Amino acid sequence: MKTVREAFEAGEFIITGECGPPKGTDIKEMLHHAEGMVGCVHGINVTDNQSSVMRIASLPVCKMLLDLGHDPVFQITGRDRNRLAIQSDLLGAHILGIRNVLCLTGDGVQAGDHKNAKPVFDMESVQILQAVDSLNNGKDMAGNDLKGSTGLFPGAVVTPESNPIEPQLMKFEKKVGAGAKFFQTQAVYDAENFKKFMKYARQFDTKVMAGLVLLTSAGMANYMNKFVPGVTVPQNLIDRMKEAGKEKAIDTGIDIMCEFINETKDSCDGVHIMAIGKEELVPEIVKRAGLA
Amino acid sequence: MIVQETKSKELILEMLKDVKKIFLVGCGDCATVCEAGGENDLKNITEFLESEGKKVTGKIVPDTSCHIPDVKMGMKKHAKELEDADAIGVMSCGAGVQSLGTLYEEKIVYPLNNPLFLGNTERFGQHVEYCSACGECRIDQFGAICPVTRCYKGILNGPCGGVNNGMCEIGNDTPCAWVLAYERLEKQNRLDNLKEPVQSKNWAAHLRPMRHLNPSNIKKMEEKAAKRAAKEAQKGK
Ligand code: SF4
Ligand code: SF4
Numbered sequence: 001m002k003t004v005r006e007a008f009e010a011g012e013f014i015i016t017g018e019c020g021p022p023k024g025t026d027i028k029e030m031l032h033h034a035e036g037m038v039g040c041v042h043g044i045n046v047t048d049n050q051s052s053v054m055r056i057a058s059l060p061v062c063k064m065l066l067d068l069g070h071d072p073v074f075q076i077t078g079r080d081r082n083r084l085a086i087q088s089d090l091l092g093a094h095i096l097g098i099r100n101v102l103c104l105t106g107d108g109v110q111a112g113d114h115k116n117a118k119p120v121f122d123m124e125s126v127q128i129l130q131a132v133d134s135l136n137n138g139k140d141m142a143g144n145d146l147k148g149s150t151g152l153f154p155g156a157v158v159t160p161e162s163n164p165i166e167p168q169l170m171k172f173e174k175k176v177g178a179g180a181k182f183f184q185t186q187a188v189y190d191a192e193n194f195k196k197f198m199k200y201a202r203q204f205d206t207k208v209m210a211g212l213v214l215l216t217s218a219g220m221a222n223y224m225n226k227f228v229p230g231v232t233v234p235q236n237l238i239d240r241m242k243e244a245g246k247e248k249a250i251d252t253g254i255d256i257m258c259e260f261i262n263e264t265k266d267s268c269d270g271v272h273i274m275a276i277g278k279e280e281l282v283p284e285i286v287k288r289a290g291l292a
Numbered sequence: 293m294i295v296q297e298t299k300s301k302e303l304i305l306e307m308l309k310d311v312k313k314i315f316l317v318g319c320g321d322c323a324t325v326c327e328a329g330g331e332n333d334l335k336n337i338t339e340f341l342e343s344e345g346k347k348v349t350g351k352i353v354p355d356t357s358c359h360i361p362d363v364k365m366g367m368k369k370h371a372k373e374l375e376d377a378d379a380i381g382v383m384s385c386g387a388g389v390q391s392l393g394t395l396y397e398e399k400i401v402y403p404l405n406n407p408l409f410l411g412n413t414e415r416f417g418q419h420v421e422y423c424s425a426c427g428e429c430r431i432d433q434f435g436a437i438c439p440v441t442r443c444y445k446g447i448l449n450g451p452c453g454g455v456n457n458g459m460c461e462i463g464n465d466t467p468c469a470w471v472l473a474y475e476r477l478e479k480q481n482r483l484d485n486l487k488e489p490v491q492s493k494n495w496a497a498h499l500r501p502m503r504h505l506n507p508s509n510i511k512k513m514e515e516k517a518a519k520r521a522a523k524e525a526q527k528g529k
Pocket of ligand 2: 442443444445446447450451452453454455456459460461462467468469470471
């Protein structure tokens with residue numbers, strides 16, 4: 001299987017999965033899920049203390065996935081590191097053989113399990129992208145020469161359902177300008193809206209992958225609508241999940257995802273599949289969506 | 293103004309559990325405006341402390357408690373009351389507390405307030421945080437809305453993914469500063485301002501602890517130094 005970069009450069013439709021490192025050192029289950037995805041995704045994201053919940057750092061987990069045969073996507077946020085730590089982690093990623101880096105601002109600490117922590121945010125997504133560009137070109141952010149530059153492939157995220165959308169698009173353009181080679185969107189469910197966004201995004205020289213979160217119940221959909229900013233699950237999908245009941249919920253969730261992929265795959269460059277806690281299903285999703 | 297509030301009674305009692313006699317200091321400026329250090333507030337806390345069996349040996353509300361020479365002057369006529377007390381309780385921001393700490397090193401000084409932020413007054417008795425004195429102000433770029441302070445993450449290149457119908461992801465009915473800035477710049481026809489990426493902030497402009505001299509003080513110091521140099525030169529001859 002091609003790496004993320006190779007697949008993009010070859011113009012292929014690209015698939016990435018995602019792994020959330022566990023809280024604690026027992027990483028068996030996560031590795032087992034990751035192993036199941038070898039050969040069916042081009043890349044695999046490793047989250048960085050997602051939702052501000054403290055877990056294993058994303059960099060060492062990226063390295064373990066690399067050793068499994070994956071092409072990891074190192075997620076790096078500005079929440080827990082200042083500019084020294086961000087740059088040194090990026091250099092570290094390079095020497096470990098990690099190439100893709102997803103540059104994020106990060107959630108607020110109030111969302112997580114260490115609410116009294118001091119949030120850093122010395123840098124946000126656009127500035128991290130700029131730092132990657134600079135390290136790739138042999139200089140650090142302060143303009144000092146590096147002994148050996150990085151060869152990182154930077155990506156970013158965008159929220160097509162953000163409300164209001166205009167400031168979000170302004171930031172999207174800044175990210176493109178700062179060197180984002182690819183985007184993974186925040187979870188999207190409304191294919192029409194997504195296609196509209198893609199029409200806009202096509203003006204720019206960058207790749208966009210639809211971010212897809214597997215629905216596992218109507219309750220989960222309602223929860224996302226209520227608590228996850230920039231995510232809207234349309235009522236008709238919630239109704240379908242409700243009708244499906246417990247037995248068929250996962251199956252219906254996969255159907256919904258596959259329908260979305262079929263409807264949008266001609267307008268975007270790939271899909272980023274987030275099967276939160278159900279990563280063992282990713283090979284089946286890929287097959288059912290006709291992408292295998 | 294430094295917006296502040298008085299600690300809870302439970303906390304004050306816990307903090308002062310070993311204190312029997314205390315001298316109280318308020319502040320006629322910010323703390324008075326916030327109902328947390330004016331004459332009346334000192335009276336109320338005195339009643340409370342006395343009901344808990346403590347003796348208040350005396351009290352003072354300096355015009356501005358962060359002004360060290362003024363506090364020193366005002367305290368002159370309270371020397372006896374201060375001597376009688378085993379501690380000083382200060383109802384002001386931490387700057388005021390440290391004026392007392394600096395002036396009376398032998399006394400234990402207790403902060404009775406929690407200073408909250410550098411605030412704007414929206415309307416009487418209602419304050420919001422718009423500026424955090426970061427040392428380098430360029431909010432003209434953002435429609436005079438400060439993202440360093442009014443955005444929870446203090447980010448400089450536009451909204452994060454957490455905006456929710458124009459509100460910030462932290463909740464608390466806080467509008468997203470970036471939506472506000474965008475709308476204001478749109479009104480001013482200056483959205484182009486937001487096109488260029490803004491570099492990471494220069495935090496060296498705010499290295500703690502900061503010091504500052506007024507321009508006239510700098511001039512005076514330079515004059516003094518010049519005089520001294522001239523004298524030295526004279527001696528040398
Ligand atoms: S940029 Fe913001 S925090 Fe800094 S001085 Fe200006 S208003 Fe205050
Ligand atoms: S929602 Fe807006 S104000 Fe809140 S952290 Fe994000 S950008 Fe800042």
